[in-house]
Amino acid sequence: MPNRLDETDENGDAAGQENGADSNEASSPATTDLNNNPLKPRRLTRAVTAGARRLSGKTMLSRRSTLHSDRNITVDLSWYSFWLSSRVQNLPLTYRQITLDGEQISEPGVLHRLMDKVGQYVKERKGLSVDNIIEYLQSTGSINYTDTKSHNCVRGLIFSILGWQSMLYQPDLTIGPSTQLAIYHEDSLPDSKFVFYTYKMSANLCDRPLFALLKGFGNLLPAGYQTPQETSVLSKKAVASWIPLYPSDVNAYLLTTLLGVRFRWVDSISLHLDFDKSSRTLSLFCFPSICVSQLRDGGSIFAFASMEAEAADPRANESDIAHLLGEILLSYRLLFGQSKKSRKVFRQTFDPQKLPCPQPDTLLAVLCSQKQVPAKLGDFPLPVDRHIYYAARDFSVLHDRIELLFQELNGTRPKSISGLLKDRRDTLQFWTFWLVGIFGSLSVTLTFAQVVMQAYQVSHGN
Incomplete structure (x- = not known):
């Protein structure tokens, strides 16, 4: 049965909301044979779904957390197993034939065990590369191969697993194993060019640290203020010179009514708040519970943290990544939660059927459609609403993306009487x-x- 969240309106009354609050039952993924091969997607999908429910530690896929307040709200994390099964059902045949401890990846529970091994290893080590992870798996006898083609297949699979676990990017499985690593992108989708510089990189870069490999694709992990000099300059700026961001001035309602912005819910953290001006499309990450779980338990996204201090080309360190995850949670409150009309926009426009996963993350509805949220999610503190935000202070990593939205709104004036009536900035x-x-x-x-x-x-x- 669908889960139903209680919705709090401006008067504090609780009312069940259908939009964005239901956890719809996920239908079974397609189960057709891949190239008429006996290795069927159905078996792999069932194996991943069953295995994902048992994952612990970094992957944290099926556990439920409770928002402790005057009324308990359960946030369901089991959507991950449905989401992952929809991603791996098209796994290339050559990936399926990779063996772990003598068993093929397509066998029940095998991919789960491999993901668990990778997740635990990257949690215990820093500055790793894809090849370092493969060497570890070889040293333990988990994976064995002799030819270059198999080596590239394993590289591609490990790169894919890191993307699925961190949800930082989604690997492109349509090109099949090759000498390239690819991130999925449809040409018809909006592309601001601010996040991705390219969607393909040579697999030979797998010997580089993960943060260096990731930087080759673009600005997937924005860096905050890196050097003490930058921090000092920032701290010396008078608060009066900072641009205040009021929730009443920067919110989803104004973005839709004045700019005609369309929201695109994505499953890649790197695309959160990416605004494509040409199509007026704002990408928003739709699985905030992953941000909470990775912050709480040190998820795989931290494997991409830079080990370089004061690099010429700034890259996100562990502190920046932690700030990024927290700022994603806070941005839902700024854009939706703190404005009555914006909460209404979320309820009216959010369609779970159009999400990357048929089962939505219920925490998203809590953050975007409730006037107030509990102080904690279990033992994890949720972002605190502010009456005034400053991009440099409250969004030290995402400040460029937040300021771009503010500038677009600030430079727009109503073009009709109806627009003038709606604009109270x-x-x-x-x-x-x-x-x-x-x-x-x-x-x-x-x-x-x-x-x-x-x-x-x-x-x-x-």
Whole structure:
């Protein structure tokens, strides 16, 4: 049965909401044979779904956490198993034939065990490369191969696993095993060019640290203020010189009504708040519970943390990654949760059927459609709402993306009377319009009455 979240409106009343709050039952993925091969996607899908429910540690796929407040709200994390099964059902045949401890990846539970091994290893080591992970698996006798083609297949599979576990990117499995690593992207989808510089990299770079390999694709993990000099300059700036971001001025309602922005819910953390100006599309990550779980338990995303201090090309370190995950959670409150009309926009536009996974993350509805959220998710503190935000302070990693939205809104003025009525950012302009309208209407009414009275007097005088 679908899960239903209680929705809090402006008056504090609880009402069940259908949009964005239901956990729809996921239908079974396609189960057709791949190239008429006896290794069937059905078996692999069932194996991944069953294995994902048993994962512990980094992957944290099926556990439930409770928001402790005056009323308990359960946030379901079991959506991950459905999401993962939809991703691996098209795993290339050559990937399926990779063996772990003598068993093929397509066998029940084998891919789960491999993901668990990779997840545990990257949690215990820093500055790893894809080849380091493969060498570890070889040293334990888990994976064995002799030819170059198999080596590239294993490289591609490990790269894919890191993407699935971190949800930082989604690997492209359509090209099949090759000498390249590829990240999935449809040409028809919006692309701001601010995140990805390219979607393919040579597999020979698998000997480089993960943070260096990732940087080759683009700015998937933005870096915060890296050097003490930058931090010092920032701290010396007077608060008065910072641009204040009010939830009433930067929110989903204004983005949709004034800019005509369309929201695209994505399953890649790297694309969160990526704004494509040409198509007026804002990408938003739709699985916030992964941010909570990775922050709480040190997830695979931290394997991409840079070990370089004060690099010429700044890359995100562990602190930046932690800030990024927290800022993603906070951004839902800024854009949706703290504005009544924006919460309504979320309920009206959020369609679980259009998500990358048929079963939505219920924490998303909590953050985006409730006026107030509990202080903690279990023992993990949720972001605290502010009356005023500053990009440099509250979004030290995502400040460029937040400021771009602010600049777009700030440079836009209503183009119609209806738009003027909806735009309350400029209070003086808003009330001036109403006062002019009221007094203008009153003046016209009095003038008309005076003309009628004069006409009446003239007619009776004659």
